[in-house]
Amino acid sequence: MSRFDLRPAHIDGLVNAGLQFGIIGVFDDLTPVGQMLLQQHRPHREVDQEDSKPPDYVATVTDRALHPIAALCLLECYEYQTSGTIDWHTSDAHDWTRRLRETVLTRLPAEAKATVRHGTNYVPAYRLLDAYTETPWGITELDQIPEIGDGVIEVPVVRKGLRAQILTGPIHCPNKGLSSHVRHVTILGVGDERALPAFARISEPSDAAPGVYLLFQYGRYVARPADAPPGKWFMASGAHLHTSDSRWRELIGHSLPIPLHDRTEP
Template sequence: MSRFDLHPAHIDGLVNAGLQFGLIGVFDNLTPVGQMLLQQHQPHRDVEHERGEPPDYAATVTDRALHPIAVLCLLECYEYQTSGTIGWHASEAHAWIQRLRETVLTRLPAEAKATVRHGANYLPAYRLLDAYTETPWGITELDQIPELGDGVIDVPVVRKGLRAEILTGPIHCPNNGLSSHVRYVTILGVGEDRTLPAFARISEPSDDAPGVYLLFQYGRYVARPADAPPGTWFMASGAHIHTGDSRWRELIGHRLPIPLHDRTEP
């Protein structure tokens, strides 16, 4: 991503966040902080800067309660666009941005700060939430920053389960079921309530290891796709699932493979 100059509104967003989260006093002037941030972002851009004079900036104050996760997007964008400037790591702007980040993170639930897998990468969960993704990378108006609203930060539950291998033999008729295109599944729940003990919550489901539930029917466990539409009827395809993980026996009471019911018919 190429560097670009941030709009003054972006600086406004940061200084208003500083006011909201207590880095700037209620009766303090926001403009000097904004000038400091802008001067580090655009060092020696004109003669006035070279003479040590602050850049031409006057803060705009908003009465909107900015969403903490949106603020994280603002400061991460500022940091990305400014980190290549001379003296950044020893600058007052760097120290101020770090203080703002630390303060904002204390306001988030643990689930939002947890590291989660996203595709092939790992990143903080808050970067996947709407307040982050809906905040422009470099705002041009304060109104572009999402508000906190009712004060509740909703973090979707990241589901994890136990990875198992799909076993197939000479008699295998999946009819485009899971076992026709993947070699692994992720067990997300067991029984009628489809819950899973904490000891088995290891891996997130993926396209290569989609989720299944283990249901006890007719005296034995069978595995069925977790994302199937309600009312979908599945039957045995000839495939089974199994894992050598010792937690397998703790889940189902034995070490044997169980049938995978992933075949459907029109």
């Protein structure tokens, strides 16, 4: 990602976050803090730091309640764009942003701070939430920062399950069901309560391995799509599920394949 100079509005967002989360006092002047942040971001390299004048900056105050996760996005953008400057790690700006981050993180639920897998990387869960992804990377206006709204920070539950292979034979009639276009599924729950033991929560469902539930009916387990609308009827397509993973036996009580009911008819 290329580096660029942040606009004064981005500095405004940081100092307003500092005011909102108590890093700056209610009666303090925001402008000196913003000047400090801006001076570290755009250092005067031609002269000694002691002789350089404060940047031409006057803080703009907003009465909007900024979303704490949006504030983290502003912080991480500022640090990314500023971390290459001289003496960054010993600077007042580095210490100030660290204190702001620590304070903001105390306002988040544990689920938002947890590390989760995203693609091939592991990231804090809050980076995947709307308040983070909808905040521009380098704002140009204060109005671009999402507000906290009702104050509730909802963290989507990342469901995991046990991956299984779809087996098909000469008699296979899926009628556009799962087994017509994928070769793996992810078992997300078992039984009427759709619960899953912790030992089987291994992989996240995906387009190539969509979620299914295992239901015990007529003396045996059958698998059905997890995203099916309530009341939709499924029948056997001739496909079965199986995996050589030893957790399969622990999950269903035997090591045999089970039928996949993924066929529907109008």
